[in-house]
Amino acid sequence: MRPGFIERTIATFLTAAEYTAGAETMAASKGALQRVDPRVKVAGLLGLIVAAALSRRLETIASLFAVAILLALASGVSPVRLLRWVWWPALLFTGAIALPAVFLTPGNPAFSLGPLTATHQGIRSALFLIARAETAVTYSALLAFTTPWPWAMKALRTLGCPAALVAILGMTFRYIFVILGTAAEMFESRQSRTVGRLEGPERRRMASAAAGALMEKSLQLSSEVHLAMQSRGYRGEVHILHDFRMSASDWLWLAGFVTLTGMAIWGGRG
Amino acid sequence: MNQPVFELVGVRYAYESHSALNEISLSIAAGTRVALLGPNGSGKSTLLKLLDALYFPNTGSLRFRGEPITAEHFADDNFAMDFRRRVGLVFQNPDVQLFNPTVFDEVAFAPLQLRWPKDEIRRRVHEALDAMEILHLSDRPPHRLSGGEKKRVALASVLILDPEVLLLDEPTAALDPSSQSQIIDLLIGWGEGNKTVITATHDLGLVEDIADYCFILQRGQIAAEGDPAILLRDQALLERANLIHAHRHKHASGKTHSHPHTHPHSHE
Numbered sequence: 001m002r003p004g005f006i007e008r009t010i011a012t013f014l015t016a017a018e019y020t021a022g023a024e025t026m027a028a029s030k031g032a033l034q035r036v037d038p039r040v041k042v043a044g045l046l047g048l049i050v051a052a053a054l055s056r057r058l059e060t061i062a063s064l065f066a067v068a069i070l071l072a073l074a075s076g077v078s079p080v081r082l083l084r085w086v087w088w089p090a091l092l093f094t095g096a097i098a099l100p101a102v103f104l105t106p107g108n109p110a111f112s113l114g115p116l117t118a119t120h121q122g123i124r125s126a127l128f129l130i131a132r133a134e135t136a137v138t139y140s141a142l143l144a145f146t147t148p149w150p151w152a153m154k155a156l157r158t159l160g161c162p163a164a165l166v167a168i169l170g171m172t173f174r175y176i177f178v179i180l181g182t183a184a185e186m187f188e189s190r191q192s193r194t195v196g197r198l199e200g201p202e203r204r205r206m207a208s209a210a211a212g213a214l215m216e217k218s219l220q221l222s223s224e225v226h227l228a229m230q231s232r233g234y235r236g237e238v239h240i241l242h243d244f245r246m247s248a249s250d251w252l253w254l255a256g257f258v259t260l261t262g263m264a265i266w267g268g269r270g
Numbered sequence: 271m272n273q274p275v276f277e278l279v280g281v282r283y284a285y286e287s288h289s290a291l292n293e294i295s296l297s298i299a300a301g302t303r304v305a306l307l308g309p310n311g312s313g314k315s316t317l318l319k320l321l322d323a324l325y326f327p328n329t330g331s332l333r334f335r336g337e338p339i340t341a342e343h344f345a346d347d348n349f350a351m352d353f354r355r356r357v358g359l360v361f362q363n364p365d366v367q368l369f370n371p372t373v374f375d376e377v378a379f380a381p382l383q384l385r386w387p388k389d390e391i392r393r394r395v396h397e398a399l400d401a402m403e404i405l406h407l408s409d410r411p412p413h414r415l416s417g418g419e420k421k422r423v424a425l426a427s428v429l430i431l432d433p434e435v436l437l438l439d440e441p442t443a444a445l446d447p448s449s450q451s452q453i454i455d456l457l458i459g460w461g462e463g464n465k466t467v468i469t470a471t472h473d474l475g476l477v478e479d480i481a482d483y484c485f486i487l488q489r490g491q492i493a494a495e496g497d498p499a500i501l502l503r504d505q506a507l508l509e510r511a512n513l514i515h516a517h518r519h520k521h522a523s524g525k526t527h528s529h530p531h532t533h534p535h536s537h538e
Contacts (some may be wrong), residue, residue: 019480071312107295148371149371170369171369175369178272178413201276221366224284224361224363224366225366225369226363227319227324227366228361228366228369229369229379230324231322231354231358231359231361231385232354232358232379232383232427232428233350233351233354233355234378234381234383235347235350235383239383239385240375240380240382240389241375241378241382241391241392243388
Protein backbone atom coordinates (compact mmCIF):
# COMPACT_ATOMS: atom_id res chain seq x y z
CA MET A 1 0.00 0.00 0.00
CA ARG A 2 1.32 3.48 -0.87
CA PRO A 3 2.35 5.36 2.30
CA GLY A 4 0.22 8.38 3.18
CA PHE A 5 1.29 11.97 3.79
CA ILE A 6 1.97 11.48 7.51
CA GLU A 7 4.02 8.30 6.99
CA ARG A 8 6.08 10.03 4.29
CA THR A 9 6.64 13.06 6.53
CA ILE A 10 7.80 10.89 9.43
CA ALA A 11 10.10 8.91 7.12
CA THR A 12 11.62 12.21 5.93
CA PHE A 13 12.25 13.32 9.51
CA LEU A 14 13.86 9.97 10.30
CA THR A 15 16.19 10.46 7.36
CA ALA A 16 17.06 13.79 8.95
CA ALA A 17 18.24 11.82 11.99
CA GLU A 18 20.92 10.28 9.77
CA TYR A 19 21.90 13.77 8.60
CA THR A 20 22.19 14.83 12.22
CA ALA A 21 24.63 12.02 12.93
CA GLY A 22 26.70 13.33 9.99
CA ALA A 23 26.54 16.86 11.40
CA GLU A 24 27.81 15.63 14.78
CA THR A 25 30.79 14.02 13.06
CA MET A 26 31.53 17.27 11.21
CA ALA A 27 31.27 19.27 14.44
CA ALA A 28 33.92 17.04 16.01
CA SER A 29 36.40 17.47 13.10
CA LYS A 30 39.23 20.02 12.94
CA GLY A 31 38.09 22.77 10.57
CA ALA A 32 38.50 26.54 10.88
CA LEU A 33 35.18 27.28 12.60
CA GLN A 34 35.42 24.14 14.74
CA ARG A 35 38.46 25.70 16.46
CA VAL A 36 36.64 28.95 17.33
CA ASP A 37 35.27 29.47 20.84
CA PRO A 38 31.51 28.65 20.63
CA ARG A 39 30.56 31.96 22.26
CA VAL A 40 32.44 33.88 19.55
CA LYS A 41 30.86 31.68 16.91
CA VAL A 42 27.30 32.09 18.19
CA ALA A 43 27.65 35.88 18.58
CA GLY A 44 29.63 36.34 15.32
CA LEU A 45 27.39 34.24 13.08
CA LEU A 46 24.27 35.78 14.65
CA GLY A 47 25.70 39.25 13.87
CA LEU A 48 26.20 38.28 10.21
CA ILE A 49 22.63 36.95 10.02
CA VAL A 50 21.34 40.26 11.40
CA ALA A 51 23.50 42.18 8.89
CA ALA A 52 22.04 40.11 6.01
CA ALA A 53 18.51 40.73 7.29
CA LEU A 54 19.08 44.49 7.57
CA SER A 55 20.83 44.92 4.21
CA ARG A 56 18.97 46.77 1.46
CA ARG A 57 21.56 45.94 -1.23
CA LEU A 58 21.65 42.60 -3.00
CA GLU A 59 25.41 42.96 -3.57
CA THR A 60 26.01 43.10 0.19
CA ILE A 61 23.87 40.04 0.82
CA ALA A 62 25.66 38.23 -2.02
CA SER A 63 29.03 39.15 -0.44
CA LEU A 64 27.87 37.78 2.93
CA PHE A 65 26.74 34.61 1.17
CA ALA A 66 30.18 34.31 -0.49
CA VAL A 67 31.85 34.71 2.92
CA ALA A 68 29.60 31.93 4.27
CA ILE A 69 30.74 29.62 1.46
CA LEU A 70 34.40 30.43 2.17
CA LEU A 71 33.85 29.70 5.88
CA ALA A 72 32.13 26.42 4.97
CA LEU A 73 35.05 25.36 2.75
CA ALA A 74 37.59 26.28 5.45
CA SER A 75 35.60 24.24 7.98
CA GLY A 76 35.29 21.09 5.88
CA VAL A 77 31.56 21.57 5.22
CA SER A 78 31.02 20.54 1.64
CA PRO A 79 28.93 22.88 -0.58
CA VAL A 80 27.25 19.76 -2.00
CA ARG A 81 26.06 18.89 1.49
CA LEU A 82 24.91 22.49 2.01
CA LEU A 83 23.06 22.33 -1.31
CA ARG A 84 21.23 19.14 -0.34
CA TRP A 85 20.55 19.88 3.33
CA VAL A 86 20.19 23.65 3.41
CA TRP A 87 20.05 25.65 0.16
CA TRP A 88 17.60 23.49 -1.76
CA PRO A 89 15.03 23.08 1.08
CA ALA A 90 15.31 26.81 1.91
CA LEU A 91 14.84 27.71 -1.76
CA LEU A 92 11.73 25.54 -1.99
CA PHE A 93 10.27 27.02 1.17
CA THR A 94 11.02 30.69 0.52
CA GLY A 95 10.44 30.27 -3.22
CA ALA A 96 6.87 29.18 -2.49
CA ILE A 97 6.36 32.37 -0.51
CA ALA A 98 8.32 34.63 -2.91
CA LEU A 99 6.83 33.43 -6.19
CA PRO A 100 3.46 35.19 -5.83
CA ALA A 101 5.29 38.43 -5.01
CA VAL A 102 6.95 38.31 -8.49
CA PHE A 103 3.53 38.72 -10.10
CA LEU A 104 1.53 40.53 -7.42
CA THR A 105 3.91 43.40 -6.59
CA PRO A 106 2.88 46.50 -8.55
CA GLY A 107 5.56 48.08 -10.76
CA ASN A 108 7.18 48.09 -14.18
CA PRO A 109 6.42 44.96 -16.25
CA ALA A 110 9.42 42.66 -16.78
CA PHE A 111 7.86 39.71 -18.67
CA SER A 112 4.53 37.93 -19.01
CA LEU A 113 3.50 34.31 -18.46
CA GLY A 114 0.04 33.99 -19.99
CA PRO A 115 -2.28 36.24 -18.02
CA LEU A 116 0.37 36.87 -15.32
CA THR A 117 2.84 39.73 -15.55
CA ALA A 118 6.04 39.77 -13.52
CA THR A 119 7.30 43.17 -12.42
CA HIS A 120 10.88 44.37 -11.86
CA GLN A 121 9.91 45.36 -8.31
CA GLY A 122 8.34 41.92 -7.72
CA ILE A 123 11.44 40.09 -8.96
CA ARG A 124 13.63 42.29 -6.75
CA SER A 125 11.44 41.60 -3.67
CA ALA A 126 11.56 37.85 -4.36
CA LEU A 127 15.35 37.92 -4.83
CA PHE A 128 15.80 39.83 -1.56
CA LEU A 129 13.65 37.36 0.34
CA ILE A 130 15.44 34.33 -1.11
CA ALA A 131 18.94 35.84 -0.75
CA ARG A 132 18.36 36.84 2.88
CA ALA A 133 16.86 33.45 3.75
CA GLU A 134 19.64 31.46 2.02
CA THR A 135 22.35 33.54 3.71
CA ALA A 136 20.72 33.27 7.14
CA VAL A 137 20.20 29.50 6.93
CA THR A 138 23.76 28.99 5.66
CA TYR A 139 25.21 30.79 8.71
CA SER A 140 22.81 28.90 11.02
CA ALA A 141 23.83 25.60 9.40
CA LEU A 142 27.52 26.50 9.79
CA LEU A 143 26.95 26.98 13.52
CA ALA A 144 25.15 23.64 13.77
CA PHE A 145 27.70 21.76 11.63
CA THR A 146 30.77 23.10 13.42
CA THR A 147 29.67 23.14 17.07
CA PRO A 148 28.87 20.09 19.21
CA TRP A 149 25.31 20.59 20.44
CA PRO A 150 26.09 20.83 24.20
CA TRP A 151 28.76 23.46 23.50
CA ALA A 152 26.27 25.54 21.52
CA MET A 153 23.84 25.19 24.44
CA LYS A 154 26.45 26.31 26.95
CA ALA A 155 27.44 29.22 24.66
CA LEU A 156 23.79 30.33 24.54
CA ARG A 157 23.71 30.24 28.36
CA THR A 158 26.86 32.31 28.70
CA LEU A 159 25.40 34.81 26.22
CA GLY A 160 22.36 35.24 28.50
CA CYS A 161 19.71 32.81 27.15
CA PRO A 162 17.45 31.60 30.01
CA ALA A 163 18.41 28.19 31.45
CA ALA A 164 14.89 26.79 30.92
CA LEU A 165 14.92 27.70 27.21
CA VAL A 166 18.36 26.17 26.70
CA ALA A 167 17.31 22.99 28.53
CA ILE A 168 14.19 22.70 26.35
CA LEU A 169 16.25 23.17 23.18
CA GLY A 170 18.70 20.51 24.25
CA MET A 171 16.00 17.97 25.10
CA THR A 172 14.05 18.69 21.91
CA PHE A 173 17.12 17.99 19.81
CA ARG A 174 17.90 14.71 21.63
CA TYR A 175 14.43 13.24 21.75
CA ILE A 176 12.68 14.39 18.61
CA PHE A 177 14.07 11.37 16.79
CA VAL A 178 13.03 8.96 19.56
CA ILE A 179 9.46 10.32 19.26
CA LEU A 180 9.58 10.15 15.47
CA GLY A 181 10.75 6.53 15.68
CA THR A 182 7.76 5.78 17.92
CA ALA A 183 5.44 7.55 15.46
CA ALA A 184 6.85 5.55 12.53
CA GLU A 185 6.32 2.30 14.47
CA MET A 186 2.74 3.30 15.31
CA PHE A 187 1.94 3.94 11.65
CA GLU A 188 3.70 0.75 10.53
CA SER A 189 1.70 -1.22 13.07
CA ARG A 190 -1.52 0.38 11.83
CA GLN A 191 -0.57 -0.36 8.23
CA SER A 192 0.10 -4.02 9.07
CA ARG A 193 -3.49 -4.30 10.35
CA THR A 194 -5.15 -2.39 7.51
CA VAL A 195 -6.44 -3.99 4.34
CA GLY A 196 -7.21 -1.80 1.33
CA ARG A 197 -7.44 1.96 1.27
CA LEU A 198 -9.34 3.82 4.00
CA GLU A 199 -11.78 6.61 3.23
CA GLY A 200 -10.68 10.21 3.87
CA PRO A 201 -12.72 10.81 7.06
CA GLU A 202 -11.58 7.46 8.49
CA ARG A 203 -7.93 8.28 7.71
CA ARG A 204 -8.26 11.70 9.33
CA ARG A 205 -9.87 10.14 12.41
CA MET A 206 -7.03 7.61 12.72
CA ALA A 207 -4.38 10.28 12.18
CA SER A 208 -5.84 12.48 14.92
CA ALA A 209 -6.13 9.49 17.29
CA ALA A 210 -2.48 8.61 16.57
CA ALA A 211 -1.44 12.23 17.15
CA GLY A 212 -3.18 12.14 20.54
CA ALA A 213 -1.50 8.86 21.50
CA LEU A 214 1.87 10.20 20.39
CA MET A 215 1.38 13.38 22.40
CA GLU A 216 0.63 11.28 25.48
CA LYS A 217 3.74 9.12 24.89
CA SER A 218 5.97 12.16 24.36
CA LEU A 219 4.71 13.78 27.57
CA GLN A 220 5.45 10.55 29.42
CA LEU A 221 8.92 10.36 27.87
CA SER A 222 9.76 13.99 28.67
CA SER A 223 8.64 13.51 32.26
CA GLU A 224 10.81 10.37 32.63
CA VAL A 225 13.82 12.11 31.05
CA HIS A 226 13.46 15.01 33.44
CA LEU A 227 13.31 12.59 36.39
CA ALA A 228 16.39 10.76 35.08
CA MET A 229 18.25 14.08 34.89
CA GLN A 230 17.16 15.09 38.40
CA SER A 231 18.20 11.70 39.71
CA ARG A 232 21.76 12.46 38.58
CA GLY A 233 21.90 15.87 40.20
CA TYR A 234 20.42 18.17 37.52
CA ARG A 235 19.10 21.34 39.19
CA GLY A 236 18.16 23.41 36.12
CA GLU A 237 21.64 24.55 35.06
CA VAL A 238 23.69 23.06 32.19
CA HIS A 239 27.21 21.96 33.18
CA ILE A 240 29.60 20.47 30.63
CA LEU A 241 33.11 19.13 30.85
CA HIS A 242 34.59 21.53 28.35
CA ASP A 243 35.72 24.92 29.71
CA PHE A 244 35.55 27.82 27.29
CA ARG A 245 38.78 29.81 27.17
CA MET A 246 39.34 32.70 24.77
CA SER A 247 42.65 32.27 22.96
CA ALA A 248 44.41 34.92 20.86
CA SER A 249 42.93 33.42 17.71
CA ASP A 250 39.41 33.61 19.24
CA TRP A 251 39.90 37.34 19.83
CA LEU A 252 41.06 37.67 16.20
CA TRP A 253 37.96 35.82 15.01
CA LEU A 254 35.77 38.07 17.18
CA ALA A 255 37.44 41.16 15.70
CA GLY A 256 36.92 39.71 12.21
CA PHE A 257 33.22 39.02 12.85
CA VAL A 258 32.66 42.50 14.33
CA THR A 259 34.46 44.21 11.42
CA LEU A 260 32.62 42.17 8.80
CA THR A 261 29.25 42.76 10.46
CA GLY A 262 29.94 46.49 10.73
CA MET A 263 31.03 46.68 7.07
CA ALA A 264 27.96 44.71 5.94
CA ILE A 265 25.56 46.93 7.89
CA TRP A 266 27.29 50.09 6.60
CA GLY A 267 27.53 48.79 3.01
CA GLY A 268 23.98 47.48 3.05
CA ARG A 269 22.35 50.85 3.63
CA GLY A 270 19.90 51.74 0.86
CA MET B 271 20.76 -5.16 62.89
CA ASN B 272 22.35 -2.42 60.73
CA GLN B 273 21.00 1.13 60.83
CA PRO B 274 18.13 1.45 58.32
CA VAL B 275 19.10 3.23 55.17
CA PHE B 276 15.44 3.81 54.27
CA GLU B 277 12.44 3.86 56.56
CA LEU B 278 8.91 4.29 55.22
CA VAL B 279 5.91 4.64 57.51
CA GLY B 280 2.35 4.67 56.13
CA VAL B 281 3.43 6.02 52.73
CA ARG B 282 0.75 6.70 50.15
CA TYR B 283 1.34 7.98 46.65
CA ALA B 284 -1.17 8.64 43.87
CA TYR B 285 -0.86 9.82 40.26
CA GLU B 286 -3.73 12.29 40.09
CA SER B 287 -6.74 10.05 40.82
CA HIS B 288 -4.93 6.71 40.41
CA SER B 289 -3.49 5.35 43.64
CA ALA B 290 -0.05 3.74 43.12
CA LEU B 291 1.10 3.03 46.69
CA ASN B 292 -1.09 2.43 49.73
CA GLU B 293 0.08 2.46 53.34
CA ILE B 294 3.58 1.20 52.60
CA SER B 295 5.70 0.72 55.72
CA LEU B 296 9.09 -0.85 55.40
CA SER B 297 12.64 -0.62 56.62
CA ILE B 298 15.75 -1.44 54.62
CA ALA B 299 18.98 -2.06 56.48
CA ALA B 300 22.23 -0.65 55.14
CA GLY B 301 24.33 -3.10 53.16
CA THR B 302 21.47 -5.44 52.29
CA ARG B 303 20.48 -6.55 48.83
CA VAL B 304 16.74 -6.19 48.46
CA ALA B 305 14.35 -7.26 45.71
CA LEU B 306 11.01 -5.56 45.14
CA LEU B 307 8.93 -8.24 43.47
CA GLY B 308 5.61 -7.69 41.81
CA PRO B 309 3.72 -7.83 38.55
CA ASN B 310 3.33 -4.84 36.23
CA GLY B 311 1.41 -2.03 37.89
CA SER B 312 2.09 -3.24 41.44
CA GLY B 313 3.91 -0.01 42.33
CA LYS B 314 7.56 -1.17 42.16
CA SER B 315 8.78 1.64 39.89
CA THR B 316 6.84 4.26 41.86
CA LEU B 317 8.39 3.00 45.09
CA LEU B 318 11.89 3.23 43.55
CA LYS B 319 11.19 6.82 42.47
CA LEU B 320 10.08 7.66 45.99
CA LEU B 321 13.27 6.09 47.38
CA ASP B 322 15.25 8.23 44.92
CA ALA B 323 13.34 11.34 46.06
CA LEU B 324 11.99 11.98 42.58
CA TYR B 325 8.48 11.79 44.04
CA PHE B 326 7.51 12.62 47.58
CA PRO B 327 4.82 10.78 49.58
CA ASN B 328 1.31 12.28 49.59
CA THR B 329 0.99 11.10 53.17
CA GLY B 330 3.23 9.13 55.53
CA SER B 331 6.94 9.60 56.09
CA LEU B 332 10.09 8.60 54.24
CA ARG B 333 13.50 8.81 55.88
CA PHE B 334 16.98 8.26 54.49
CA ARG B 335 19.59 7.57 57.17
CA GLY B 336 17.20 9.12 59.68
CA GLU B 337 16.75 12.35 57.66
CA PRO B 338 13.22 13.10 56.43
CA ILE B 339 12.95 13.21 52.63
CA THR B 340 10.56 15.98 51.65
CA ALA B 341 10.27 18.58 48.88
CA GLU B 342 11.23 21.25 51.43
CA HIS B 343 14.48 19.47 52.26
CA PHE B 344 15.24 19.12 48.56
CA ALA B 345 14.94 22.87 48.03
CA ASP B 346 18.31 23.03 49.81
CA ASP B 347 21.03 22.51 47.17
CA ASN B 348 23.55 21.01 49.60
CA PHE B 349 21.06 18.47 50.94
CA ALA B 350 19.91 17.53 47.43
CA MET B 351 23.45 17.18 46.08
CA ASP B 352 24.55 15.06 49.03
CA PHE B 353 21.54 12.75 48.55
CA ARG B 354 22.15 12.48 44.78
CA ARG B 355 25.76 11.48 45.42
CA ARG B 356 24.73 8.78 47.88
CA VAL B 357 21.72 7.28 46.06
CA GLY B 358 21.67 6.31 42.38
CA LEU B 359 18.80 5.03 40.25
CA VAL B 360 19.11 3.06 37.02
CA PHE B 361 15.89 3.45 35.04
CA GLN B 362 14.16 0.57 33.31
CA ASN B 363 14.28 2.19 29.89
CA PRO B 364 17.87 3.25 29.18
CA ASP B 365 16.68 5.64 26.47
CA VAL B 366 15.27 8.01 29.08
CA GLN B 367 18.58 8.00 30.93
CA LEU B 368 20.87 8.55 27.95
CA PHE B 369 20.44 12.12 26.73
CA ASN B 370 24.04 13.26 26.14
CA PRO B 371 25.82 13.40 22.77
CA THR B 372 28.52 10.85 23.62
CA VAL B 373 28.98 7.96 26.03
CA PHE B 374 31.81 9.88 27.73
CA ASP B 375 29.56 12.93 28.31
CA GLU B 376 26.80 10.66 29.55
CA VAL B 377 28.96 9.10 32.25
CA ALA B 378 30.40 12.52 33.15
CA PHE B 379 26.92 14.07 33.54
CA ALA B 380 26.25 13.26 37.22
CA PRO B 381 29.68 14.25 38.59
CA LEU B 382 29.48 17.46 36.57
CA GLN B 383 26.16 18.35 38.16
CA LEU B 384 27.71 17.61 41.56
CA ARG B 385 30.56 20.04 40.71
CA TRP B 386 33.42 17.56 41.03
CA PRO B 387 36.82 18.82 39.83
CA LYS B 388 37.03 18.33 36.08
CA ASP B 389 40.34 16.45 36.10
CA GLU B 390 38.91 13.98 38.59
CA ILE B 391 35.78 13.58 36.45
CA ARG B 392 37.88 12.72 33.38
CA ARG B 393 39.84 10.13 35.38
CA ARG B 394 36.75 8.61 37.00
CA VAL B 395 34.82 8.43 33.71
CA HIS B 396 37.75 6.59 32.16
CA GLU B 397 37.80 4.14 35.09
CA ALA B 398 34.02 3.62 35.02
CA LEU B 399 34.00 2.94 31.28
CA ASP B 400 36.91 0.56 31.67
CA ALA B 401 35.19 -1.29 34.54
CA MET B 402 32.07 -1.72 32.39
CA GLU B 403 34.20 -2.82 29.41
CA ILE B 404 32.78 -0.03 27.25
CA LEU B 405 35.84 2.20 26.95
CA HIS B 406 35.82 1.61 23.18
CA LEU B 407 32.34 3.20 23.01
CA SER B 408 33.52 6.42 24.66
CA ASP B 409 32.94 8.71 21.64
CA ARG B 410 29.78 7.00 20.35
CA PRO B 411 26.32 8.61 20.66
CA PRO B 412 24.46 6.54 23.32
CA HIS B 413 21.20 6.41 21.36
CA ARG B 414 22.96 4.42 18.61
CA LEU B 415 24.12 1.56 20.86
CA SER B 416 22.60 -1.91 21.29
CA GLY B 417 20.25 -2.61 24.23
CA GLY B 418 22.98 -4.33 26.29
CA GLU B 419 25.48 -1.54 25.60
CA LYS B 420 22.93 1.12 26.54
CA LYS B 421 22.28 -0.65 29.84
CA ARG B 422 26.01 -0.74 30.60
CA VAL B 423 26.31 2.98 29.86
CA ALA B 424 23.27 3.68 32.06
CA LEU B 425 24.88 1.66 34.88
CA ALA B 426 28.25 3.37 34.41
CA SER B 427 26.53 6.77 34.49
CA VAL B 428 25.23 5.98 37.99
CA LEU B 429 28.06 3.82 39.38
CA ILE B 430 30.62 6.55 38.66
CA LEU B 431 29.33 8.30 41.80
CA ASP B 432 30.03 5.14 43.81
CA PRO B 433 26.67 5.58 45.59
CA GLU B 434 26.05 3.83 48.89
CA VAL B 435 22.56 2.86 47.64
CA LEU B 436 21.89 1.59 44.15
CA LEU B 437 18.29 1.42 42.94
CA LEU B 438 17.62 -0.68 39.85
CA ASP B 439 14.38 -0.83 37.90
CA GLU B 440 14.12 -4.10 35.93
CA PRO B 441 17.86 -4.21 35.19
CA THR B 442 17.61 -7.15 32.79
CA ALA B 443 14.43 -6.12 30.95
CA ALA B 444 14.53 -6.44 27.16
CA LEU B 445 18.11 -7.78 27.17
CA ASP B 446 19.33 -10.85 25.33
CA PRO B 447 20.42 -13.78 27.59
CA SER B 448 24.12 -13.00 27.25
CA SER B 449 23.67 -9.31 28.19
CA GLN B 450 21.38 -10.37 31.05
CA SER B 451 23.99 -12.64 32.60
CA GLN B 452 26.71 -10.00 32.16
CA ILE B 453 24.61 -7.43 33.98
CA ILE B 454 23.75 -9.89 36.78
CA ASP B 455 27.42 -10.84 37.24
CA LEU B 456 28.28 -7.19 37.41
CA LEU B 457 25.62 -6.47 40.03
CA ILE B 458 26.67 -9.46 42.13
CA GLY B 459 30.27 -8.25 42.13
CA TRP B 460 29.56 -4.55 42.67
CA GLY B 461 30.46 -3.04 46.04
CA GLU B 462 31.79 -6.35 47.40
CA GLY B 463 28.73 -6.72 49.62
CA ASN B 464 29.12 -3.35 51.36
CA LYS B 465 26.49 -1.47 49.38
CA THR B 466 22.72 -1.41 49.57
CA VAL B 467 21.21 -2.64 46.32
CA ILE B 468 17.44 -2.42 45.79
CA THR B 469 16.18 -4.08 42.63
CA ALA B 470 12.63 -3.92 41.31
CA THR B 471 11.85 -6.91 39.14
CA HIS B 472 9.26 -9.47 38.19
CA ASP B 473 11.96 -11.86 37.04
CA LEU B 474 11.82 -14.60 39.69
CA GLY B 475 14.85 -16.35 38.25
CA LEU B 476 16.96 -13.33 39.15
CA VAL B 477 15.90 -12.84 42.75
CA GLU B 478 17.99 -15.40 44.63
CA ASP B 479 21.14 -14.22 42.83
CA ILE B 480 20.70 -10.55 43.61
CA ALA B 481 18.78 -10.35 46.88
CA ASP B 482 19.07 -11.40 50.54
CA TYR B 483 15.64 -10.03 51.36
CA CYS B 484 12.55 -9.36 49.31
CA PHE B 485 9.27 -7.51 49.41
CA ILE B 486 6.36 -8.72 47.31
CA LEU B 487 4.14 -5.90 46.13
CA GLN B 488 0.56 -6.31 45.01
CA ARG B 489 -1.71 -3.45 43.95
CA GLY B 490 0.43 -0.86 45.74
CA GLN B 491 0.71 -2.72 49.02
CA ILE B 492 3.25 -5.08 50.55
CA ALA B 493 1.76 -8.57 50.29
CA ALA B 494 4.71 -10.33 51.92
CA GLU B 495 8.34 -9.85 52.90
CA GLY B 496 11.20 -12.07 53.95
CA ASP B 497 13.92 -14.42 52.80
CA PRO B 498 13.64 -14.96 49.01
CA ALA B 499 14.44 -18.67 49.36
CA ILE B 500 11.35 -19.09 51.55
CA LEU B 501 8.98 -16.71 49.73
CA LEU B 502 9.77 -18.13 46.30
CA ARG B 503 8.65 -21.58 47.47
CA ASP B 504 5.22 -20.28 48.48
CA GLN B 505 3.32 -21.11 45.29
CA ALA B 506 -0.01 -19.85 46.65
CA LEU B 507 1.50 -16.47 47.53
CA LEU B 508 3.23 -16.15 44.16
CA GLU B 509 0.02 -17.06 42.33
CA ARG B 510 -1.99 -14.59 44.41
CA ALA B 511 0.55 -11.87 43.61
CA ASN B 512 0.35 -12.69 39.86
CA LEU B 513 4.03 -13.64 39.77
CA ILE B 514 3.30 -17.12 38.46
CA HIS B 515 0.38 -18.45 36.49
CA ALA B 516 -1.05 -21.69 35.18
CA HIS B 517 -1.41 -22.41 31.49
CA ARG B 518 -2.00 -25.52 29.42
CA HIS B 519 0.99 -27.12 27.77
CA LYS B 520 2.07 -30.39 26.23
CA HIS B 521 4.76 -32.73 27.56
CA ALA B 522 6.97 -35.08 25.47
CA SER B 523 4.76 -37.97 26.57
CA GLY B 524 1.89 -36.31 24.73
CA LYS B 525 0.02 -35.53 27.94
CA THR B 526 -1.52 -32.05 28.07
CA HIS B 527 -2.21 -30.42 31.44
CA SER B 528 -1.81 -27.18 33.32
CA HIS B 529 0.02 -26.12 36.51
CA PRO B 530 1.62 -22.91 37.79
CA HIS B 531 4.68 -21.61 35.94
CA THR B 532 7.29 -19.08 36.82
CA HIS B 533 8.88 -17.04 34.08
CA PRO B 534 12.61 -16.87 34.66
CA HIS B 535 12.90 -14.00 32.19
CA SER B 536 11.27 -10.63 31.93
CA HIS B 537 8.34 -9.79 29.66
CA GLU B 538 8.97 -6.46 27.98
